Amino acid sequence: MADKYDNLYQHGNLAIIMDGQYTGTMKLSELLNHGDTGIGTTNALGVEMIVVDGLPYGINGKGEVEILDGDAETVPYANMHYSSSNLPTFDLENLNAAQTADFLIAGNELKNTFVGVRIDGTFNNVVARAADKQETPFKKFAEVASSQNLFTKDEVTGTIIGYYSPELYNGASAAGMHLHFLSDDRTFGGHLLEYDVKVATATVQRFSELQMHFPVNSKEFLNNDIEMKMIRDSIESAE
Amino acid sequence: MADKYDNLYQHGNLAIIMDGQYTGTMKLSELLNHGDTGIGTTNALGVEMIVVDGLPYGINGKGEVEILDGDAETVPYANMHYSSSNLPTFDLENLNAAQTADFLIAGNELKNTFVGVRIDGTFNNVVARAADKQETPFKKFAEVASSQNLFTKDEVTGTIIGYYSPELYNGASAAGMHLHFLSDDRTFGGHLLEYDVKVATATVQRFSELQMHFPVNSKEFLNNDIEMKMIRDSIESAE
Secondary structure, three states: OOOHHHEEEEEOOHHHHHOOOOOOOEEHHHHHHHOOEEEEEOHHHOOEEEEEOOEEEEEOOOOOEEEOOOOOOEEOEEEEEOOOOOOOOEEEEEEEHHHHHHHHOHHHOOOOOEEEEEEEEEEEEEEEEEOOOOOOOOOOHHHHHHOOEEEEEOOEEEEEEEEEEOHHHEOOEOOEEEEEEEEOOOOOEEEEEEEEEEEEEEEEEEEOEEEEEOOOOOHHHHHOOOOHHHHHHHHHHHO | OOOHHHEEEEEOOHHHHHOOOOOOOEEHHHHHHHOOEEEEEOHHHOOEEEEEOOEEEEEOOOOOEEEOOOOOOEEOEEEEEOOOOOOOOEEEEEEEHHHHHHHHOHHHOOOOOEEEEEEEEEEEEEEEEEOOOOOOOOOOHHHHHOOOEEEEEOOEEEEEEEEEEOHHHEOOEOOEEEEEEEEOOOOOEEEEEEEEEEEEEEEEEEEOEEEEEOOOOOHHHHHOOOOHHHHHHHHHHHO
16 A cells, blocks of 8 residues: 555646636645645745745745745645655756756656655756736736746755656646755745756655645636646646 | 545556556555445456446456456556445436536536546446457557447446546546446446436535556556657547
């Protein structure tokens, strides 16, 4: 049987974010019952979230980092898992993002599975983003992304956390790598758009189970007409 | 928190079936730990499976029905859930398959969720299929489907069991209705291609969680190059 380290938990899905359904549908404190590591966003795209060693950090549209209040915040979309301490470590040096993904995923026969990725080290050419908190009526994500805030940094030491998803699940998740970043000094981070590894160590955690949880008490979720073509086009342009 | 009736369990996915990966990757007895109701197929497409009230029935390529041995059989792809006994019942009369789906799914605001469907009654114009057990090297499913065996019956009393999946998850599951049939006299059934309801009662069970389990110990699963376009075309032509 699968143990807790085999399980990737997901609340919501990427399609509802692309569609502009940003209202939080699960309490953050409840989400945190499903792992000690993860990424996501909060109500109205308030912050890009990264959960490191059980602590939920948020990066807002000004690039400010704060620890989130689990009882006050809600999430429309997030992934969580329990980090295993029994994973082999890979040493990385002078690799760009594509080389890193190729080394970690294809190099470990992981292309058809869901994978938790954690990379600790020093990075160059880091470009991270966070949207401004949105107001209702929410715009589609493609429009939000076109005016998102970008934060850049060189020679920054910190942690990348995120997931690799197989193409088959694109739309439910973001196919390929979906990574967030947080600096060690907790002053810089966001949804990761670009990075190069200077020197780092990485782990990959292969999941045998994806537990998808849907906001079935949300009228908006139940009644929305998701247009698949729009969703796939938006993911391609925004992620 | 979700209880067991909120959970739809899935082993494998539809894409690997379309791709011709028919080798069983989970013992049937283990699958049966995840519910009392479900559908699937067994190793090498040996049978179309339907689990009714905890008992796993198989319909082979000759149309013969047998009870499956959980310790002897393995499954490459299956869905299971625990049937709730607290669901409202819908009376159906003189509806075709499309009308039935529309009434049960759209009529209950279920189009964006995963749903367990059970319909007990008398049916006309029933067309069910089962493939012959395949031999290695396995052919792609589109080719298997073109020579599948069709079984037809009118005025047959029995049980339809299956699932509705939202379009977003097409490829992982079969978007729309995926239903199997078993007659009350246990002599007729299979993967349901066509039916009309004469008179029947139905229940729909909405799931807040989809627990997808992947055969991560299968080298074939890990290394296969799934071609998404082929998968989507095959589902459209074969399902």
